[in-house]
Amino acid sequence: MLSFFHRFNSFQGISLQHVLVLPVLTVLAGCAGAPDDTADRAADVDWDAISMANQAPVSWREDVQPVLEQRCVVCHGCFDAPCQLKLTSYDGLERGANPEKVYNQGRIRAAQPTRLNIDAEGSAAWRDKGFHPVLAETEIQSERDAADFMRNSVLYRMLRLKQRNPQPRTGLLPDSVTIDLSRKQVCTTEEKIAKFERDNPLWGMPYGMPNLADQEYKTLVRWLAQGAKGPEPTELPAQELAQIEEWERFLNGGSRREQLMSRYLYEHLFLGHLHFANADERHFYRLVRSSTPPGEAIREIPTVRPFEDPGSQPFWYRLRLFDASIVAKAHVTYELSAQRLERFRELFLASGDDVDELPGYDLPEAANPFVVFDDLPIRSRYLFMLDDARFFIQGFIKGPVCRGQVALNVIEDQFWVFFLDPDVMKLDLSEDRRRVIYAYLEMPSKTQTYNPVSAYTKYWKAQKEYLSAKGEYYSVHRPSTQEGALGMVWDGDGVNPNAALTVFRNFDSAAVEFGLHGKYPETAWIIDYPLFERIHYLLVAGYDVYGNVGHQLNSRLFMDFLRMEGEDNFLAFLPKGSREEIRAGWYQGIRSKRKKLFEEPMNWLSSDSPINFTTNDPQTEFYELMLDHLGAVAGPPDLINRCPSEICAVMAASASMPEADAVMSRLADLRGHQLQVFPELALVRVGQEDGSPDLAYTLIVNRDWKNITSFLEDAGDGQRDPAGDTLTVLRGFSGSYPNFFFDVQENELNAFVTEAAAVQNAEDYQSFVARYGVRRTDAKFWQQADWFQAEYLAQHPAEAGILDLNRYENR
Numbered sequence: 001m002l003s004f005f006h007r008f009n010s011f012q013g014i015s016l017q018h019v020l021v022l023p024v025l026t027v028l029a030g031c032a033g034a035p036d037d038t039a040d041r042a043a044d045v046d047w048d049a050i051s052m053a054n055q056a057p058v059s060w061r062e063d064v065q066p067v068l069e070q071r072c073v074v075c076h077g078c079f080d081a082p083c084q085l086k087l088t089s090y091d092g093l094e095r096g097a098n099p100e101k102v103y104n105q106g107r108i109r110a111a112q113p114t115r116l117n118i119d120a121e122g123s124a125a126w127r128d129k130g131f132h133p134v135l136a137e138t139e140i141q142s143e144r145d146a147a148d149f150m151r152n153s154v155l156y157r158m159l160r161l162k163q164r165n166p167q168p169r170t171g172l173l174p175d176s177v178t179i180d181l182s183r184k185q186v187c188t189t190e191e192k193i194a195k196f197e198r199d200n201p202l203w204g205m206p207y208g209m210p211n212l213a214d215q216e217y218k219t220l221v222r223w224l225a226q227g228a229k230g231p232e233p234t235e236l237p238a239q240e241l242a243q244i245e246e247w248e249r250f251l252n253g254g255s256r257r258e259q260l261m262s263r264y265l266y267e268h269l270f271l272g273h274l275h276f277a278n279a280d281e282r283h284f285y286r287l288v289r290s291s292t293p294p295g296e297a298i299r300e301i302p303t304v305r306p307f308e309d310p311g312s313q314p315f316w317y318r319l320r321l322f323d324a325s326i327v328a329k330a331h332v333t334y335e336l337s338a339q340r341l342e343r344f345r346e347l348f349l350a351s352g353d354d355v356d357e358l359p360g361y362d363l364p365e366a367a368n369p370f371v372v373f374d375d376l377p378i379r380s381r382y383l384f385m386l387d388d389a390r391f392f393i394q395g396f397i398k399g400p401v402c403r404g405q406v407a408l409n410v411i412e413d414q415f416w417v418f419f420l421d422p423d424v425m426k427l428d429l430s431e432d433r434r435r436v437i438y439a440y441l442e443m444p445s446k447t448q449t450y451n452p453v454s455a456y457t458k459y460w461k462a463q464k465e466y467l468s469a470k471g472e473y474y475s476v477h478r479p480s481t482q483e484g485a486l487g488m489v490w491d492g493d494g495v496n497p498n499a500a501l502t503v504f505r506n507f508d509s510a511a512v513e514f515g516l517h518g519k520y521p522e523t524a525w526i527i528d529y530p531l532f533e534r535i536h537y538l539l540v541a542g543y544d545v546y547g548n549v550g551h552q553l554n555s556r557l558f559m560d561f562l563r564m565e566g567e568d569n570f571l572a573f574l575p576k577g578s579r580e581e582i583r584a585g586w587y588q589g590i591r592s593k594r595k596k597l598f599e600e601p602m603n604w605l606s607s608d609s610p611i612n613f614t615t616n617d618p619q620t621e622f623y624e625l626m627l628d629h630l631g632a633v634a635g636p637p638d639l640i641n642r643c644p645s646e647i648c649a650v651m652a653a654s655a656s657m658p659e660a661d662a663v664m665s666r667l668a669d670l671r672g673h674q675l676q677v678f679p680e681l682a683l684v685r686v687g688q689e690d691g692s693p694d695l696a697y698t699l700i701v702n703r704d705w706k707n708i709t710s711f712l713e714d715a716g717d718g719q720r721d722p723a724g725d726t727l728t729v730l731r732g733f734s735g736s737y738p739n740f741f742f743d744v745q746e747n748e749l750n751a752f753v754t755e756a757a758a759v760q761n762a763e764d765y766q767s768f769v770a771r772y773g774v775r776r777t778d779a780k781f782w783q784q785a786d787w788f789q790a791e792y793l794a795q796h797p798a799e800a801g802i803l804d805l806n807r808y809e810n811r
Contacts, residue, residue: 016301022041033756037753037787048507055222057226057229058219058222058223058229058323058497059228059231060090060223060230060231061231063219063223064220064223065231065325067212067216067219067220068087068220068325069325069439069802070215070785070786070789071206071209071212071782071784072087072205072206073087073088073325073327073802074206074508074785074803074804074805074806075206075804075805075806076088076092077101077325077327077329077330077402077802077804078329078330078402078550078804079102079401079402079545080102080181080402080806081105082185082187082207083097083098083099083185083187083241084098084100084102084114084131085095085097085134086116087325088325088327089116089117089323089324089325090117090230090231091117091324092116092324093134093135093155093228094123094126094135094214094230095116095120095123095126095131096123096126096131096132096133096134097132097134097154097187097805098109098114098129098130098131098132098187099130099133099185099187100114100130101185102114102545102546103545104647105549105552106549107547107549108199108469108548108549109547110188110544110546110547110548110551111546111547112129112546113302113304113546114129114131114546115302116324116455118300118302119302123137128807131339132187132189133154133190134153134154134155135153135154135155135228136148136150136152136153136190136228138152150224150225151223152190153190153224153228154189154190154193155205155224156187156194156221156224157197158204158205159204159205159212159220159221160204160245161197161201161203161204161205162206162212163204163211163212164201164204164210165201165202165204166210166211167202167208167209167210167211167776167777168472169210169777169779170777171775171777172775172776172777172810172811173208173331173776173777173810174202176202176208177202177203177208177810179208179776179808179809179810181806181807185201186203202683208776208810209299209776209781209782209805209808210599210776210777210778210779210781210782213782226248232783234321234323236321237280237284238280239276239278240276240279240280240283241646242251243276243279243336244285244319245294245750246341247319247321247336247341248294248316248318248345249294250316250341251265251266251287251317252293252294252316252317255355256354256355256356256357256358256373257348257349257353257354257355257375258349259355259358260355260358260359260373260376261344261348261349261373261376262317263372263379264306264348264369264373264376265287265344266287266289266306267306267307267369267386267541268385268392268397268536268541268543269287269334270286270288270306271285271288271395271540272286272332272333272334272391272395273285273286273326273331273332273333274286274287274319274334274335274336275333275334275335275336275798276335276336277335277336277337277339277340278335278337279336280799281574281797282326282583282797283321284321284322284326284333285319285321285322286319286320286322287317287318287319287320288301288317288318288319288320289301289303289310289315289317289318290316290317290318290320291311291313291314291315292316292318293314293316294318294341296319296637298320300320301315304544304546305367305543305544306541307361307366307367307371307372307537307540307542308361308363308366309361309362310361311368325568325802326800326801326802327402327701327801327802327804328736328792328800328801328802328803329736329737329801329804330398330402330403330801331398331510331799331800332391332394332395332398332799333391333798333799334388334391335798343387343564344384347377347380347384348376348377348380348384351377355375356375359371359373364692366653367541367542368537369381369533369536369537370530376516378529378745378775379422379423380421381529381533382529382532383422384450385424385532385536386419386490386496386498386530387496387498388498389419389498389499389501390497390498390501390512390514390531391418391514392532392535392536392540393417393501393503394512394536395536395539395540396536396538396539397503397510397511397512398510398538398736401543401545409505410579411505411510411519411559412505412705413504413505413506413521413524413561413701413702413703413704413705414502414503414504414505414518414521414522414700414702414726415502415503415521415522415523415524415525415729416500416503416516416521416524416525417500417501417502417503417512417524417527417566417625418489418490418499418500418524418525418526418527418570419489419490419499419526419528419532420488420489420490420526420527420528420529420569421487421488421489421490422490422529424487424488426710428770460561463561464800466530466799467565470530471634474572474607475606475607475657477556478607478610479610480610482610482611483612484610484612484613484628485573485609485610485611486625486626488573489526489626489630491629491630491631491633492630492633494631494632494633495632495633496633497514497633497635498514499633499634500515500516500626500630500632500633500634500635501513501514501515502515502516502518504515504517504518504678504700504702504728504734504735506681506700506735506737506739507680507737507807509735509736509737510735511734511735511736512651513730513734514635515634515635515636515638516623516626516630516634516635516638517638517641517728518628518633518638518641518642518700518702518726518728519621519641519642519668519726519728520620520623520642522586522704522724523567523570523586524567524570524623525563525566525567525569525570526569526572526573527564527566527569527572528569531562531565531566531569532564535559535562538558538559539555539559540620541604542555543555550644567583568583571583571610572607572609572615572618573611573622574609574618574622575608575609575611575618576606576607576608576609576617577612578618582619600608603617611625638663639665640661640665640668640729641663641665641668641728641729642732643665650671653705660686660695660746660749661731663667663749663750663753663754664678664684664697664729664749665729666757667699667727667729667753667756667757668727668728668729668752669757670726670727670756670757671724671725671726671727672722672723672724672725673722673723673725674759674760675701675722675725675726675727675758676722676725676765677761677762677765678699678701678727678756678759678765679699679701679740679809679811680700680701680703680739681698681699681700681734681735681737681738681739682699682738682739682740682742683696683697683698683699683738683740683741683742683788684696684697684698684699684700684741684742684743684744685741685742685743685744685784685787686744686745686746686749687743687744687745687746688746689745689746689747694787694791695731696731696732696733696788696791696792696795697729697730697731697732698729698732698733698734698735699727699728699729700725700727700728700729700730700734700735701725701726701727702725702726702728703720703722704720704721704722704724704725704726705720705721705723731789732795733791733792733796733800734793735805736801736803737803737804737805737806737807738788738803738805738807738808739807739808739809740773740774740808740809740811741771741773741774741781741784741785741788742770742772742773742774743773743774743780743784748772752772755768755771755772756768765811766811769811775810775811776808776809776810785803785805788803789802789803
């Protein structure tokens, strides 16, 4: 978009301040007998603020972007941004807004993708896709046009509306300010903004949050008055340019083996935010396919999924700078380094044998990694995924979608993840076996039609055949000793923390953490290579957020199958006589329904575990054995959540455990119905009296479920079992969508924990919040939000992203 100043060529000799002020006098002089809409047009411009527009130019990167990140991107950061108004970059502002919701579970037809910087370029192309401007797009040809430029900017009008109609500064927001995720969108346009303002005076921006500070508001207004000029291109350091050149040369090798390797790497890393070791920790890149070679400007090939045909023209793998604000809910990092380059050569190129023929891109074959990459060693592929297992688990948790409702509606709120050792199961993928897996994988990528009969007769049948074959393999190769059985679980070679992960689910978002956190979970997964690869191709490489209801239901059904497979792998380590009872407890009321359609092969139940269990709680025993087997890679002992109170008290008294941790550990004992009134994910700031840095904690409510499934019935309140709810307390940060902030001083911490434990109902919780909570109306809300954000970045310089406040509660 042309800058404001460039449009002033016809007004040379007239200062910008005069151009802005003269129309005001004209408008105000005619106000006495003017119609109401004219009065509104005069009143809706903050002349005091914009009269300063001829001061020093306002910089997008230095001045505007920081304000947007702290106050606007917290809600306008991804596919779930209201009205698709994505404010993470200037391109998103220029694109504008669109009333079509990306998340639409009832969509009969797949929607056209609207991925920023991928599916269209330039405002004209976005207008053709249904986006309307939020920045004025008028040319300035007269004095009056200068003022109209501001009036016609929806962004300015929404900011101004908030300044003129501030929300309450205490208590709760009024009912007219709805904040639930399913609220009706009102995506107002330049033509309808005046009516929107009259009908919804409290709906200005930031919506449902305190006003901008005066300086923040003036910064944005001055920038708009100066023509809303965008940023200059980013100048990359020479060190990063050299690494880009090296990596692009590696990824575009000429042999067929190199080309097959690069295709495999692309289909697994396309989602990631890649960053270089020993470089700027906040510079990230995306691995893309481009129709232009290295050395030329990148022209990304906009396929919806990475295994789709890039077309007949030549293409190259390129590293494209991700020049936008980083939001936590979509931020999955992967490091590129000299060591990584050598690791890829070792895994995929060391054999020296070339590939006879490269696979094509015809579906459904192209969506089947077991067939497409058959010439790459299975062990190498599995080791590649294990090296950074958390990255790949985060892929289906954070998804290519920001909100993982498809994947996350069918997993527990807290569970542990382990992996089968790569040297244990050398599964021979014969032609018949590949055909079974082919049938299993083709469905979510090939069709947008959901048919439960087809799911049973074709896809579930294929899954049964695969599970039966795997069970037969295990019955022959099962170890005979306890040491051998425990050795089947990968120990990260004693150093890799990816060997033990904890997943915390919060509604349709989740976090994946290194180590084993929280109390012993109700369920755990053990993932082998075929399962790991299928999860990735179902929910990351193969999932289309713009797909229709059939595609979404197919994906949810299959994720249900995959979750059960991982859980059954775990149960196979427990005594034969206890497995069926334990699993039945996980899915109360669902197995009898499922058996009518999905009778599972039970041969895995017939072979007993060689592990010597000595109690009537073999699941807890196995967890303890795993902690011992994994050692340091399981993470530091979780003394906050798994420490008897008397032991923790002794440790705190001896200063071997921080006193604040010892106090907070009492919260981890809360469970049951009283947790229903607490937010699912809360951040706690503990102020230190001695001047040392304040502490941050995350409180996670793990909801208990009678069963988790999204095929036979939705996960609603009827499936909940509040009596089994638990609370996990973590030092630091976890999750992307905090539901609430608490601010506690060190000398209040004991009272904070005691009063939290006494909460039994909504009335008690309101009193608790009034003392320690930070409501949406709190005058210090932004100050607290900024502290949490800054502390998150300080603790995790590469992994931190902007926390999303779309789900911040009004309680």
